[in-house]
Amino acid sequence: MATKKSSTVKAAPSAAPSGAFFDIPLELIIVEGQIRSRIDLEGEAFLAHVESIREKGILEPVIVTPREGKYLLISGERRLLACRKLGLATIPARVIDAVTAKDEILALQLTENLQREDLDPIDTAQAVVGYFQVRHAEEGFDVDGIINMMMNLEREPDRVKKEITDTVSVIVKISGKSLRSLERSCSLLKLPEEIQNALREGAIGVSQGYIFAVNLDHPNLMEIFQEAVGDGFTNAGLERALKKGLKPATESVRKRPFSLYRRSVQSMRSGIEEQVDAFKKSDLEALLTDLRELVALVEGRLPEALDDGSPAAEAPKKKPNLA
Numbered sequence: 472m473a474t475k476k477s478s479t480v481k482a483a484p485s486a487a488p489s490g491a492f493f494d495i496p497l498e499l500i501i502v503e504g505q506i507r508s509r510i511d512l513e514g515e516a517f518l519a520h521v522e523s524i525r526e527k528g529i530l531e532p533v534i535v536t537p538r539e540g541k542y543l544l545i546s547g548e549r550r551l552l553a554c555r556k557l558g559l560a561t562i563p564a565r566v567i568d569a570v571t572a573k574d575e576i577l578a579l580q581l582t583e584n585l586q587r588e589d590l591d592p593i594d595t596a597q598a599v600v601g602y603f604q605v606r607h608a609e610e611g612f613d614v615d616g617i618i619n620m621m622m623n624l625e626r627e628p629d630r631v632k633k634e635i636t637d638t639v640s641v642i643v644k645i646s647g648k649s650l651r652s653l654e655r656s657c658s659l660l661k662l663p664e665e666i667q668n669a670l671r672e673g674a675i676g677v678s679q680g681y682i683f684a685v686n687l688d689h690p691n692l693m694e695i696f697q698e699a700v701g702d703g704f705t706n707a708g709l710e711r712a713l714k715k716g717l718k719p720a721t722e723s724v725r726k727r728p729f730s731l732y733r734r735s736v737q738s739m740r741s742g743i744e745e746q747v748d749a750f751k752k753s754d755l756e757a758l759l760t761d762l763r764e765l766v767a768l769v770e771g772r773l774p775e776a777l778d779d780g781s782p783a784a785e786a787p788k789k790k791p792n793l794a
Contacts, residue, residue, distance in 0.1 A: 494561040521553045532563040592677045596656045606638045630749040658684040
C-alpha cells in the first residue's frame with residue numbers, strides 16, 4: 472500500500488500544524504502514563520511485531536502532542552519500542568493539538584486503545600478506572616466505589632450527580648461497552664494478582680475472569696483457579712467446580728477479610744456525602760434505623776471479641792465543608 476511520504480521534523484513542536492504527519496526523531500518522544508501497563512520486550516508477540524516493522528515499515532503512525540519542546544506519546548508505545556529495538560532514528564507520527572490536562576490525555580488514550588483487540592482485559596479495566604479517578608480525584612473513588620456508582624446509574628440515574636453521569640457517558644461512548652459490561656470489566660481488578668496475571672497472559676479467558684470475580688469469597692477460589700489453568704475448564708465446568716467446591720454450612724469456611732466490611736461502610740459514607748441532597752427523608756430515616764441496629768450488633772460483640780492488642784483503626788477523616 473502506498474503511503475504519503477512524510478518529512479523529518481526540524482521545526483520546534485509548537486510550529487507543527489495539528490493533524491500533520493512527520494517523521495519524528497525517537498529522542499524527541501516522551502512516554503508516560505500509557506494505558507498498557509507492561510510490554511514483554513522478549514515475548515513472541517512483540518518480537519513478531521518488530522519483524523513486521525523491519526519488513527514492511529510502520530503502517531500506522533503513532534499519535535503525539537507537543538510537550539515542552541518535545542512530543543508526548545498518546546498512542547503507539549509498542550510501535551515506538553519496536554523502532555527503538557531496530558535502532559531506527561525516526562518514526563512516522565501524527566501531531567495533534569497541544570493537550571495538557573491529564574483527563575484529556577487519558578480520554579485520547581482511551582479512544583485510541585480501548586477498541587484494540589490486543590489490549591489485555593486488565594489494562595482495559597485499569598484504563599477505565601484510571602480515567603474515572605482522574606476526573607473525580609477529589610472524591611477518592613476506589614474500584615468498589617466506581618462499580619457502585621455505575622450500578623446506581625443503571626438503577627436510579629436521576630439520583631447520580633451530573634458530573635458522574637457525564638464521565639460514565641464518555642467512557643461508554645469511547646469504549647463502545649454497556650454499563651453492565653463496564654462494571655464486569657472493573658470487577659476484574661478485585662481479583663488476586665495471580666488470576667489477573669493469568670488473564671493478561673491468556674491462560675484463562677476473560678469470561679472465566681468474570682466468573683471468578685463474582686466468587687471472590689469462595690473458600691477454595693485459588694485451588695479451583697489452579698485447576699482451571701491446568702485442566703482448561705469450560706465456563707460451565709468452572710461454574711460447576713465452584714458450586715461443587717463449596718463446603719456445607721456446618722463446616723468452617725474462610726471468613727471474608729474484615730477490611731472488606733470497613734471499605735463497604737466507607738464507600739456507603741462517601742456515596743451519601745456526595746448525594747445527600749438526593750435522598751428523601753424516609754430514605755434517611757430507614758437508613759438511620761439500619762445503622763442503629765448495626766451499632767447495637769457491633770457493641771454487643773465487643774465484650775466477646777478476641778483482643779489481638781492492635782490499636783483501633785482510625786475512622787476516615789471527614790472532608791472539610793467548603794460551602
